[in-house]
Amino acid sequence: MQIDFTGKSVLVTGAVGGIGRTIAHSFAARGAIVFATDILADGLSETVASAAPTNGGTIVARPLDITDFAAVSGLVSEIEGTSNRGQIDIAVHAAGGVKGQTAQFIEDVSSEEWASIFEVNVNGAFNVVKSVTPGMKRESKGEIVIISSPAGLRTSRTGIQSYAMSKAGQIGLVRQLAQELGPFGIRINAVAPGFIASNPDAQKQWNSYGKDGQAALVESIALRRLARPEDIAHAVMFLASDFAGFITGQTVPVNGSP
Numbered sequence: 331m332q333i334d335f336t337g338k339s340v341l342v343t344g345a346v347g348g349i350g351r352t353i354a355h356s357f358a359a360r361g362a363i364v365f366a367t368d369i370l371a372d373g374l375s376e377t378v379a380s381a382a383p384t385n386g387g388t389i390v391a392r393p394l395d396i397t398d399f400a401a402v403s404g405l406v407s408e409i410e411g412t413s414n415r416g417q418i419d420i421a422v423h424a425a426g427g428v429k430g431q432t433a434q435f436i437e438d439v440s441s442e443e444w445a446s447i448f449e450v451n452v453n454g455a456f457n458v459v460k461s462v463t464p465g466m467k468r469e470s471k472g473e474i475v476i477i478s479s480p481a482g483l484r485t486s487r488t489g490i491q492s493y494a495m496s497k498a499g500q501i502g503l504v505r506q507l508a509q510e511l512g513p514f515g516i517r518i519n520a521v522a523p524g525f526i527a528s529n530p531d532a533q534k535q536w537n538s539y540g541k542d543g544q545a546a547l548v549e550s551i552a553l554r555r556l557a558r559p560e561d562i563a564h565a566v567m568f569l570a571s572d573f574a575g576f577i578t579g580q581t582v583p584v585n586g587s588p
């Protein structure tokens with residue numbers, strides 16, 4: 331199976347993080363014109379500098395706060411104005427995570443902490459989907475992938491209530507939107523990555539397990555290794571490709587376990 335995105339216009343949010351950056355690189359390596367967005371402008375320069383695009387692929391950095399709807403919709407309009415057919419073909423929402431938080435008892439969680447995780451994971455997904463669907467409807471085709479988490483399917487190893495709620499919220503949103511957008515030729519799916527120490531928060535979490543805890547975690551995974559960002563990017567590219575043309579509304583765990 332050869333997956334090729336030559337000439338496709340791809341929006342990736344969270345493209346500085348370990349997962350989002352690898353997704354951006356993977357599309358560009360298969361010919362896509364990737365608009366890499368993140369709130370961290372410096373990190374985006376590194377995303378562009380470390381890319382190896384082929385087949386005419388390219389990466390353009392666009393700093394963006396995904397929680398700001400006007401900014402998201404403004405960027406989407408700008409990209410649509412420059413793309414071949416005036417639309418974003420594929421949108422991947424990887425911005426998210428726990429926003430530097432660690433587990434606390436629910437009575438100690440502030441409203442601001444609760445909301446900040448929701449804002450980036452769920453409102454961010456809403457802002458992306460709301461902005462890209464009009465262009466996709468004009469073309470009667472579009473692919474959207476949201477990076478959720480097993481935390482939305484079961485409980486979260488992080489212990490962070492707002493994170494579990496947000497990841498479950500993304501999965502519900504994907505299911506509902508698949509029903510709504512299917513008649514317009516737009517597919518939307520989610521990926522639920524296994525644990526990867528791909529960001530400072532996850533690295534802190536990994537370190538906190540200690541040697542024995544780390545070994546036990548790996549032992550609990552059927553394929554006996556942690557996920558890699560490439561594993562997630564491969565699943566995202568499959569779901570965004572025509573090979574997944576009859577799959578929508580699904581959440582695919584990519585966690586090495588049944």
Ligand SMILES: NC(=O)c1ccc[n+]([C@@H]2O[C@H](COP(=O)([O-])OP(=O)(O)OC[C@H]3O[C@@H](n4cnc5c(N)ncnc54)[C@H](O)[C@@H]3O)[C@@H](O)[C@H]2O)c1
Nearest residue numbers: 344346347348349369395396425426427479525526528529
């Ligand atoms: N790493 C894991 O083990 C793991 C497991 C399951 C799910 N996930 C999910 O995968 C996604 C990517 O994870 P990652 O490990 O690459 O995390 P990460 O923290 O490295 O990446 C998240 C990115 O989102 C960006 N971001 C945060 N707030 C933003 C905002 N307001 N506007 C724009 N960008 C913003 C951050 O700057 C960061 O670059 C997240 O949604 C995370 O919840 C990660």
